[in-house]
Amino acid sequence: GAITNVAGAIIPKIRDTYSVSASLSAFLAATFFIAYGITSIPWGVFMEKNSKKTTLVSSSLITTAGVLLFAAVPGFYPNMFAMFLCGVGITGVQVALNPLVAEISDPAKYSRNLTMFMVINGAGSYAAPQLVTLIKTQGLHWSVTYWVFTALALIMTLAVAFPKYP
Secondary structure, eight states: OHHHHHHHHHHHHHHHHHTOOHHHHHHHHHHHHHHHHHHHHHHHHHHHHSOHHHHHHHHHHHHHHHHHHHHHSOSHHHHHHHHHHHHHHHHHHHHHHHHHHHHHSOGGGHHHHHHHHHHHHHHHHHHHHHHHHHHHHTTOOTTHHHHHHHHHHHHHHHHHHSSOOO
């Protein structure tokens, strides 16, 4: 949820940093959802040909690459491409995670477990804009947010890559 929802919080900063119009800066956030629309079915096909774990790890790596690119390569168009990569990666995570939760959950606890993941997603959605504000109050550039997200995405990738599950 954090990577998905921080885009709205940084739109004014993107506009100011790169001197782009309001509509162009808003399009940056839209690229995430464009990626979601374009890649949902391909991720499903990928998962059918591979496994849920391979899909989850691959999509986590793409997400990590996206946030790293956002942090490391300044510029509006590189940031737009990075946001698109984040959208591609997060889409794969969602495509793999929902059926994985169903597969590894006791049927009696599936709804509870899915709700727990939604709560975690919601907490990230809430925390992301707060993180941007915290970073700003510390006198740091808004792009530091993406270095934090890079670390979190790397931890997420490692957390899904090593345990054994279907």
